[in-house]
Every structure is written in C-alpha cells, then in structure tokens.
Amino acid sequence: MAHAVKELFRGVKFAIGPAIEDGFYYDFDVERPFIPEDLELIEKKMLEIIKQDNPFVRKIVSRKEAIDLFKKLGEDYKVELLEEIEEDEVSLYEEGGFTDLCRGPHVDSTGQVTAFKLLSTSGAYWRGSEKNKMLQRIYGTSFTNEKDLENYLRFLQMRKI
Numbered sequence: 001m002a003h004a005v006k007e008l009f010r011g012v013k014f015a016i017g018p019a020i021e022d023g024f025y026y027d028f029d030v031e032r033p034f035i036p037e038d039l040e041l042i043e044k045k046m047l048e049i050i051k052q053d054n055p056f057v058r059k060i061v062s063r064k065e066a067i068d069l070f071k072k073l074g075e076d077y078k079v080e081l082l083e084e085i086e087e088d089e090v091s092l093y094e095e096g097g098f099t100d101l102c103r104g105p106h107v108d109s110t111g112q113v114t115a116f117k118l119l120s121t122s123g124a125y126w127r128g129s130e131k132n133k134m135l136q137r138i139y140g141t142s143f144t145n146e147k148d149l150e151n152y153l154r155f156l157q158m159r160k161i
Contacts, residue, residue, distance in 0.1 A: 001017075001042065002100055035121075073099075
C-alpha cells in the first residue's frame with residue numbers, strides 16, 4: 001500500500017504502518033485528507049504492483065546507515081524513529097524501487113498478496129499527541145483468499161446494522 005501511495009501522491013512522507021488485529025494501517029503526511037476515491041485509486045495501483053510480482057528483499061543495515069538513507073529521502077518521521085531506537089542494526093525491506101523501515105516478516109513477493117481491501121481513512125496525530133501534526137491514516141485488511149475476504153467484509157456490513 002505504501003508503495004502505491006508513493007506512486008500516486010507527490011511529496012508524501014511515511015510515518016508508521018503496523019499490522020493490527022484486523023489488518024493493518026499506515027500513517028501518511030500528505031497535503032490533503034484522503035477521500036473514498038483515493039482509496040479506489042490506491043487499490044488499483046496496488047493491483048498493478050502485485051501483478052509485477054516484485055520480490056521483498058530484507059536488508060540488515062546499521063542504524064546510522066538507515067538514518068542517512070531516510071534523511072536523503074526526506075523521510076523525517078523515519079529518521080525520528082531511528083534516532084530514538086537503541087538497536088545498532090535495523091531491517092529495511094525493498095520492493096520494486098520502494099524501501100521502507102520494517103521489522104517484518106513479509107511474504108516473498110508482491111505476487112503473493114491475494115485478497116485485500118482498503119477499508120477507511122482517518123486522521124491520526126503523529127505519535128498520538130495533539131501537539132504534533134495530523135497525519136492521514138489508511139486502514140486495510142488482507143486475507144489469503146477472496147472468499148475469506150468477502151466473508152469478513154460481509155461481517156463488517158452486518159456489524160453496522
């Protein structure tokens with residue numbers, strides 16, 4: 001998803017994007033809030049990236065090397081996170097020209113992503129503090145097959161009723 005957002009939104013900066021109980025989210029610093037049509041565009045771009053079947057390559061680098069890389073990329077949030085950790089080494093994942101800081105693990109390639117849906121957006125203050133910038137969060141979910149995804153989406157619809 002982050003790679004797709006980078007392709008579609010000029011000047012985007014990346015914050016954090018963890019897995020959560022029901023899927024995942026990622027926080028972005030973008031010029032304007034995401035709208036439902038943006039999620040459709042992002043999903044379409046994600047499908048293009050999935051079809052490329054790019055391998056996820058894990059690299060272990062020194063914390064200093066990672067800081068230097070993300071400073072060069074203008075990724076202030078990543079730099080802030082890296083400057084606060086104590087580990088001497090961190091893991092980066094590369095895929096199709098996109099690099100991100102991540103503990104992992106990941107599937108072997110983008111082609112292994114089979115069933116996903118971007119569910120919603122919201123605002124989220126950086127590091128949970130209203131004193132910090134409001135970022136844009138995208139929530140999504142992913143399953144190993146379309147049937148399980150469809151069942152989950154039906155469950156979410158029923159829960160709204």
